[in-house]
Amino acid sequence: MADVDTKTPLLEVKNLVKHFPITRGITKRVIGAVKAVDDISFTIEQGKTFALVGESGCGKTTASRCILRGVEPTSGEINFLNRDGEIVDVTEVPRAPLRELRRDMQMVFQDPFGSLNPRMSLLDIVGEPLLVHGMVDVQERADRVAELMRLVGLRPEYMRRFPHAFSGGERQRIGIARALALNPRLIIADEPVSALDVSVQAQVINLLQDLQEQLGLTYVFVAHDLSVVRHISDTIAVMYVGKIVESGTVADIFTNPKHPYTSALLQSVPIPDPRARKARFVLEGEVANPANPPSGCYFHPRCPNKVEKCVTEAPQLEEIESNHFVSCHRAKELDLQGLVASSK
Amino acid sequence: MVDKLLSVENLKTYFPTDEGVVKAVDGVTFDIEPGKTLGIVGESGCGKSTVGRSLLQIIDHPGKIIDGQVHFQSESAGGLVDLAQEKPGSPLMRQVRGGEIALVFQEPMTSFSPVHTVGNQVVEAIQLHMDVSKKIAMARAEELFELVGIPNPRSRLNEYAYQLSGGLRQRAMIAMALSADPKLLIADEPTTALDVTTQAQILELLKTLQKQNNMAILMITHNLGVIAEMADDVVVMYLGKGVEVGNIDDIFHDPQHPYTQGLLRSIPSIYTEGEGRLPSIKGTIPHPFNRPSGCTFRTRCPDYIQGECNTAIPQLQTVGNTKRTVSCFKVHPRKEEVAANG
Numbered sequence: 075m076a077d078v079d080t081k082t083p084l085l086e087v088k089n090l091v092k093h094f095p096i097t098r099g100i101t102k103r104v105i106g107a108v109k110a111v112d113d114i115s116f117t118i119e120q121g122k123t124f125a126l127v128g129e130s131g132c133g134k135t136t137a138s139r140c141i142l143r144g145v146e147p148t149s150g151e152i153n154f155l156n157r158d159g160e161i162v163d164v165t166e167v168p169r170a171p172l173r174e175l176r177r178d179m180q181m182v183f184q185d186p187f188g189s190l191n192p193r194m195s196l197l198d199i200v201g202e203p204l205l206v207h208g209m210v211d212v213q214e215r216a217d218r219v220a221e222l223m224r225l226v227g228l229r230p231e232y233m234r235r236f237p238h239a240f241s242g243g244e245r246q247r248i249g250i251a252r253a254l255a256l257n258p259r260l261i262i263a264d265e266p267v268s269a270l271d272v273s274v275q276a277q278v279i280n281l282l283q284d285l286q287e288q289l290g291l292t293y294v295f296v297a298h299d300l301s302v303v304r305h306i307s308d309t310i311a312v313m314y315v316g317k318i319v320e321s322g323t324v325a326d327i328f329t330n331p332k333h334p335y336t337s338a339l340l341q342s343v344p345i346p347d348p349r350a351r352k353a354r355f356v357l358e359g360e361v362a363n364p365a366n367p368p369s370g371c372y373f374h375p376r377c378p379n380k381v382e383k384c385v386t387e388a389p390q391l392e393e394i395e396s397n398h399f400v401s402c403h404r405a406k407e408l409d410l411q412g413l414v415a416s417s418k
Numbered sequence: 419m420v421d422k423l424l425s426v427e428n429l430k431t432y433f434p435t436d437e438g439v440v441k442a443v444d445g446v447t448f449d450i451e452p453g454k455t456l457g458i459v460g461e462s463g464c465g466k467s468t469v470g471r472s473l474l475q476i477i478d479h480p481g482k483i484i485d486g487q488v489h490f491q492s493e494s495a496g497g498l499v500d501l502a503q504e505k506p507g508s509p510l511m512r513q514v515r516g517g518e519i520a521l522v523f524q525e526p527m528t529s530f531s532p533v534h535t536v537g538n539q540v541v542e543a544i545q546l547h548m549d550v551s552k553k554i555a556m557a558r559a560e561e562l563f564e565l566v567g568i569p570n571p572r573s574r575l576n577e578y579a580y581q582l583s584g585g586l587r588q589r590a591m592i593a594m595a596l597s598a599d600p601k602l603l604i605a606d607e608p609t610t611a612l613d614v615t616t617q618a619q620i621l622e623l624l625k626t627l628q629k630q631n632n633m634a635i636l637m638i639t640h641n642l643g644v645i646a647e648m649a650d651d652v653v654v655m656y657l658g659k660g661v662e663v664g665n666i667d668d669i670f671h672d673p674q675h676p677y678t679q680g681l682l683r684s685i686p687s688i689y690t691e692g693e694g695r696l697p698s699i700k701g702t703i704p705h706p707f708n709r710p711s712g713c714t715f716r717t718r719c720p721d722y723i724q725g726e727c728n729t730a731i732p733q734l735q736t737v738g739n740t741k742r743t744v745s746c747f748k749v750h751p752r753k754e755e756v757a758a759n760g
Contacts, residue, residue, distance in 0.1 A: 129613035241702040242462075271461035271640065273718075276684035276698035283695065298614065305686030305696065324691055342618035344643030346685055348666040351647060356622050357615040360583050413688055 082155055083117040084260060084292045085141065090114050090150035092136050096365060108365045110136040111147075112316035115391070118309075120155075120259075123286070123293040125303045127339075128313035129361055137313070138262050138296045142179045143172065154179070157259070177207060180253035184265035186245035190237040196223070196248060197233040203255040222251040226281060243274035247281065254285070264296045279306060300343050304328055309397075312336050315362045315372040318391060322398035329412040332400040334379050337410040355411075371403070379408055421491065423601060423634050424450040424473070429486035429502065431465075431472045440706045442468040442481065444658035447734060447743075448651070450602065453628065455635040457649030457666075459642060459681075463703055465658040466638045470604045473636075474515045475506040492518060493601070517547045520595035522588075524607035529591060530579035536587075537575030540594045547598035562593040566623060585616035589623065596627065603628075604636045609644060621647060642685060646670055654678045657704065657714040660734065664742030674737055674744040676719045713747065721748045 093107035111133045118124040126134040139145040141152055143164060152164040157178060167175055180203075183189035190199055200222055201215045209215050220230035226247040237245055246266060253261055266282065267275045279302065285291060297303050303310060304324055311321035312335065320333040331337045338357040345351075359376040362368055368375050374384040383403050391401040402408070431443040442465040450456045458466045471477050473488055488501040494513040504511045523529040531539060540559040541552060550558070556575070563571035566589040579587060588608060595603055605624065609617040621644065628635055637648050645652060645666075652669045654662040654677065662675040673679045680699040701718040704710060710717045716727040726747045734743040735750045744750070 129615065243702055271703065272642070272681055273461060273684055273699035274702060276686075276696040277700075279686070280695045280698060300614075301686045301688035304688055304691060328688070338615060342614040343688060344617070344621070344641065344647040345688065346642040346646045346670065346682065348646045348649075348670050354618065354622075356618045358619075360585055360616070361613070 080120050082120070082159075082161075084120045084155050085118040085294075086151075086153040086161075087117070087137075087141065088115050088151040088153070090137065090140055090152065091148045092133070092140055092145060093148045106365055109316045109367065110364060111140065112364075113150075114311075114313070114316075114318045116311050116318065116321060118260075118292055118294065120292055121286070121290050122308040123295055123306055125295040125297060125307035125310045126313060127297060127300065127303055127310060129298065129339075131315075131361060131364065132313040133316040133364070134296050134313050135264055138264055138294055139181075141260075141262060141294065142176055142181065144181070154260075173207075177256040178258050179260040179262065180256065180258040182246075182249050182253045182261060182263040182266045185269055186242050186249055187237075187269075189249055190245055192237055195234050195236055196228075199237070199248060200233070200251045200255055203252060207256055218255070219251075222254055225254065225285070226251045241274070242270050243278060246270060246278050250278075250281065250285070254289070257289075259290070260292045260294065262294045262296070265298070266295075267302060268297065268299060275302070282306065300328075300340065312339065315364050315367055317372065317401065318399070319373065319402070320398075320400045321391075322395075326395070326398045329414060330398075331410050331412050332394060332398065332405045332408070333373075333402045334377050334408065334410060335373050337412070338376075338378075340413045341411065343413075371401075379404055421452070422449045422489075423452045423491050424636075425487075425489040426469075426473070427487045427489070429469065429472060429488065430484050431468050431477060431481055432484050433478075433481045435480065438707045441658050441709075442706075443472060445486075446653065446655065446658075446660045448653045448660065448663055450634050450636060452601065452634055453632040454650045455628065455637055455648050457637045457639065457645040457652045458655060459639060459645050459652060460655035461640055461703060463657075463706070464655040466640075466655050467606055469655075470521065470606050470636060470638050473501060473604065474519060474521060475501065475504065475511055476515070476521075490514065490519070491601075494518065513547075516543060516595075516600075517598045518600055519602045519604060520598070520600035522591050522595050522603065522605045522608045524610055527579065527584070527587065527611075530587065532579055535576050535578055536582065536590045537577075540575070540590070540597060543594050544597045558597070559593070562596055563590070565596070565627070566590070566593045567619075568593070584612050585619060588612060588616075588620055592620075592623065592627070596631070599631065600633060602634045602636060604638070606638045607640070608637075610639065610641070617644075624648070642670075642682065654681070657709060659714065659745065661715065661746070662742070662744045663734065664737075664740070664744075668740065668742050674742070674749050675715075675746050676721050676748065677715050680718075680720070713745075721746075723747055726752055 091113055092111040093109050095104045096106040098105050128134045140147040153161050154164050155161055197219050200219045204215050219233055223230045228247050267278050307324055309323055310327045311318045314335050320336045341355050362372050370386050371384045371389050374380045389401045389403045391399045393399050394405050427447050429443055429446045433440040460466045472483055483502050489498050490501050492499045495510055537559055541555040544555040544558055560571045568574050568589050609620050649666050651665050653660045656677050662678045683697040699718050712728040713732050716722050732745040732747050734745045736743050
């Protein structure tokens with residue numbers, strides 16, 4: 075890897091938009107759009123973990139897939155620092171060089187059962203990216219697969235087995251090995267541990283952290299489990315109906331939230347401690363429809379702190395403290411509750 | 419001493435298959451008092467859902483209760499009955515099921531019929547247990563929808579399941595379960611498919627309804643947070659067995675079984691940033707046909723005692739003078755001399 079200034083962010087996403095058209099009739103007339111990702115921006119430093127959190131349908135998965143153009147973005151810039159130290163806009167890269175660029179960015183999927191082809195052996199699954207990228211020699215490939223399997227804590231002897239012979243946690247390790255095959259620098263992990271049992275989840279989280287340390291990986295971590303997010307990430311963006319409502323460091327978001335939605339989200343998490351039981355604030359209503367979002371601030375119909383301005387005017391994401399961005403008209407005046415451990 | 423509503427003793431439900439017998443539930447014992455919440459917590463495949471289904475005799479084929487008792491204080495039978503002895507189709511079982519004991523499923527999308535309106539499905543449930551006309555049943559359904567916090571109950575009754583969001587569907591499911599005023603509600607992962615803010619709403623709803631109706635809840639979940647929030651007593655299950663049973667505070671603040679301890683340690687704290695590695699339980703859950711001899715947890719246990727844990731099966735025994743029971747040879751050494759030394 076070329077000498078790269080470690081201060082330059084690995085990824086800078088600017089005004090990313092993804093609209094899915096809603097069509098009607100045989101002419102496929104476009105009658106509207108689902109604004110899955112609606113103008114979001116964020117940067118990720120090298121070797122750090124950035125988490126996208128939010129409830130189902132908020133666009134966090136779509137946003138993460140836009141980064142490697144698994145989903146073609148509608149507009150926006152995705153500036154990625156490649157291994158030669160040049161900044162390239164992923165959205166502008168033509169097909170052939172994009173394939174080359176994708177060596178550097180790989181995905182780990184949520185469902186360890188659906189994301190592995192049941193008819194392929196481990197050798198084929200983990201070796202496929204190698205084959206696609208020109209490693210045609212069978213022996214060479216098998217050696218690399220063995221190395222990868224050891225790296226993720228699987229026994230290389232098992233490489234001729236098929237996915238059904240493995241448990242959920244082991245399958246997730248296979249998915250990680252496949253993602254690591256091409257020595258990527260950015261891993262996009264979409265809910266990598268949410269399908270796993272608690273006892274196994276911890277093993278996979280540890281593995282992800284060990285790999286980050288060993289290989290200097292950068293993670294985009296898409297998740298809804300906030301305790302996992304707090305454990306693993308450096309910076310967080312909270313999404314609501316296609317927009318980032320708040321972003322900042324882990325400590326800022328968890329202890330000093332400035333957006334009412336972030337605060338409500340934190341208060342909603344059931345704490346695994348019966349002594350922490352309390353009458354909690356419960357957020358009313360339901361997530362807005364991204365095809366037909368409310369006026370003004372999308373969160374206003376559920377917001378306990380709304381004022382008239384929220385109904386008419388959409389707030390912009392503003393930096394209210396260093397590296398702490400919030401999109402709320404009342405961000406500076408509200409005193410919101412974060413998560414602070416009750417005295418034990 | 420409070421009268422127990424339900425008392426399960428050494429329940430065993432096995433699934434004989436061509437490849438061998440799956441011991442889904444292999445000895446579970448617990449009591450539920452009226453108006454209280456018992457949580458069953460465990461990982462996938464530990465048999466927690468099968469326990470709930472066994473109580474109602476709706477076990478999937480070829481599963482069968484092969485041993486144990488399920489004593490239930492039944493109004494329709496006028497006293498204590500052993501539900502484990504009843505045939506699934508017996509008149510008493512049909513009265514109890516959905517009447518005195520109701521069930522809320524995990525997946526609200528698939529547990530409603532997609533071709534009937536939710537209103538008609540609730541009405542069907544009401545008419546099964548009460549001798550009323552459809553009109554009265556419909557009015558009752560509307561009341562129930564209002565009770566569980568569904569906005570515009572009248573128009574929602576005429577909608578199909580696909581028209582409702584996940585949270586509303588789960589509310590409709592709860593309304594249906596409440597239709598016959600059950601004494602016990604079995605909630606099998608009622609919030610697992612929901613987002614956290616919706617989950618918080620549903621949990622609050624269940625607590626309110628429980629207070630109003632003095633209803634007992636059997637909460638089956640893998641989420642320790644939900645258990646900590648809801649339960650009075652907890653059964654921790656591992657591979658079909660209850661390994662530790664006790665009140666909520668003991669289980670969370672003074673766990674005795676190595677599995678309970680490991681489970682609690684492996685959840686990352688939401689209060690602090692990650693510092694170093696998470697303590698995890700080594701290995702994976704064994705395959706149902708390949709369970710270890712002796713204590714089934716021994717292959718993953720940090721406190722494994724060679725010659726003890728692999729030779730005999732530990733039984734649930736009380737800890738000190740408390741009501742808590744644990745099945746572990748570390749807590750209850752087998753031999754007298756071991757006890758003297760340790």
